[in-house]
Amino acid sequence: MHEWSVADAVIRTVLNWADDKKIKVKKVVLGVPSFSFLDVEILKEAFDMMKKDSVLDEAELEVRFKDPKFKCKNCGKEFSLNDVKDQIDSVRSEFGEEYPMHFMPALAPSFIKCPYCGSHDIVLESQDMTIDEIQVEENGTVKTVSQG
Amino acid sequence: MEPLRQLAKDKLSGKRVYAVMSAKGGVGKSVISSLLALTIGNTTLIDLDIHTMAIPKLFGLEGKLHEVTKNGIEPFEVKTTKIVSLSGIVKDNYVILPGENQSSIMESLIAYSHIDSNTVLFDLSPGLGDEILVLERITDFTPIVVTTPSKISKRVVDYLIRYLRERGKEPKILVNLAYMDCDGKVVKPFGEYEGFGLPIDPNLEDYIGRIQDYEGIVKEKLKEFVQKL
Ligand SMILES: [Zn+2]
Numbered sequence: 001m002h003e004w005s006v007a008d009a010v011i012r013t014v015l016n017w018a019d020d021k022k023i024k025v026k027k028v029v030l031g032v033p034s035f036s037f038l039d040v041e042i043l044k045e046a047f048d049m050m051k052k053d054s055v056l057d058e059a060e061l062e063v064r065f066k067d068p069k070f071k072c073k074n075c076g077k078e079f080s081l082n083d084v085k086d087q088i089d090s091v092r093s094e095f096g097e098e099y100p101m102h103f104m105p106a107l108a109p110s111f112i113k114c115p116y117c118g119s120h121d122i123v124l125e126s127q128d129m130t131i132d133e134i135q136v137e138e139n140g141t142v143k144t145v146s147q148g
Numbered sequence: 149m150e151p152l153r154q155l156a157k158d159k160l161s162g163k164r165v166y167a168v169m170s171a172k173g174g175v176g177k178s179v180i181s182s183l184l185a186l187t188i189g190n191t192t193l194i195d196l197d198i199h200t201m202a203i204p205k206l207f208g209l210e211g212k213l214h215e216v217t218k219n220g221i222e223p224f225e226v227k228t229t230k231i232v233s234l235s236g237i238v239k240d241n242y243v244i245l246p247g248e249n250q251s252s253i254m255e256s257l258i259a260y261s262h263i264d265s266n267t268v269l270f271d272l273s274p275g276l277g278d279e280i281l282v283l284e285r286i287t288d289f290t291p292i293v294v295t296t297p298s299k300i301s302k303r304v305v306d307y308l309i310r311y312l313r314e315r316g317k318e319p320k321i322l323v324n325l326a327y328m329d330c331d332g333k334v335v336k337p338f339g340e341y342e343g344f345g346l347p348i349d350p351n352l353e354d355y356i357g358r359i360q361d362y363e364g365i366v367k368e369k370l371k372e373f374v375q376k377l
Contacts, residue, residue, distance in 0.1 A: 004218040005260045009151035016154055030151075046218075100214045100238050103260055106252035110243045120244050128252060131149040 001104055003039055006032075006129065007046035012058060013131060018055045025059040026142060029133035033105040033126065034065040035081060035088055066126045068105075069114070074119035083115045105129070152252070155259035157286045165289040166269045166377075169305040169319075173274040176324040177200035177294045179352065180370075181227075181271040182359045185229045187370045188377075192223060192265045195233035196254050196282075197273040198243055204235045208357040211240055219262040226360045232261045233247070251278045258286065276311060284315065290317040290377070297326050297338035322346060322373065329365065344373050 010030055018025065028038075032038055040063050047061040071078045091111045092099045100107045109122045134145045163229035168184065169175040178195075180205060185193040185261040204210055207226050221237070223230035233296050234243065234257060245253065270289070272279045276346035283289050291312050295305040305321075312319045321343030328335045330349050337348075355362040 001216045001218055001258065002220075005155070005220040006151075008157035009259060012158055013149050013151040016150060064204040076173075095213075098213075100241075103221070103237060104253050104256045105251040106256070107238065107243070107245070109245055109249060110238070110241065121246070123246065127249075129151060131151060 027135035072114035
């Protein structure tokens with residue numbers, strides 16, 4: 001159900017950005033950390049329901065999953081999501097569908113330990129949800145606005 | 149673009165927002181936050197003190213998880229108070245986080261919660277932490293500073309008040325454990341103080357875990373304080 005909140009956040013952000021400009025939004029590209037396990041089908045359904053009667057009326061939502069890189073500040077080693085898959089799976093089995101990193105990917109350091117030294121002092125790249133691209137039609141021409 | 153911040157801003161827009169702070173720990177901030185929320189009524193109490201998460205303990209909500217609906221994270225409802233805490237997401241797991249993650253977590257907690265009351269009250273962790281910066285980015289809030297009349301408290305609270313004034317905010321000062329009322333005779337065991345004084349009530353201890361049932365002298369006094377807000 002959390003996907004509805006995410007869709008709400010995306011729509012509000014784009015509407016706020018579009019302001020009163022005479023544009024039609026054609027596409028929104030959303031980057032989400034892969035370990036948030038957002039259900040893309042539900043997210044799109046929520047997006048399509050909530051976008052009605054706005055500049056987003058014709059907009060399509062594209063979701064790009066970002067695989068974060070982890071770095072341990074204690075021992076300096078880098079590791080990938082795959083290296084901590086067991087840890088993530090065990091949190092998911094404890095909490096079920098609405099597990100903590102589903103809402104807040106930034107909680108990851110609390111639940112993930114460095115596979116080399118066991119430290120929680122971990123930094124993650126690209127842990128936040130971001131709108132990376134917006135495609136708009138203005139006066140008949142389509143252009144892509146990068147938000148990177 | 150950061151969708152979280154936009155959502156958090158929208159969730160709080162048009163609402164009366166209070167932030168309960170303290171310069172140091174152990175002044176009874178979370179107890180006062182809880183009693184304030186209960187006194188104001190129809191208030192969403194959001195626990196941003198993510199390291200102690202004392203609010204759920206005070207209300208006897210330990211170990212309970214928030215339900216999630218299309219409207220977002222559903223607060224726990226106790227009387228007319230709605231409570232949101234990170235503990236309702238992580239259960240009894242400890243939360244250890246690098247600083248930059250903390251602001252992100254706090255923003256998410258606000259953004260994703262279902263807030264349908266006119267008043268929102270935040271319980272912040274002691275000191276000048278990330279929460280104040282997070283709140284400043286998303287809303288115009290009224291600070292309520294909780295302190296005690298001890299000399300050390302007075303000194304450390306000064307820097308907090310200085311910061312808030314510099315940011316154009318006039319904090320309301322609540323002095324916890326300020327005096328004893330002995331049959332109408334007011335005794336101030338720690339001396340004089342500045343701010344709105346709250347009485348010492350030894351019975352308050354008994355309400356930890358069921359703070360919603362407390363109707364004693366501290367709450368009576370808080371009713372007066374709330375009138376002036
Ligand atoms: Zn390590």
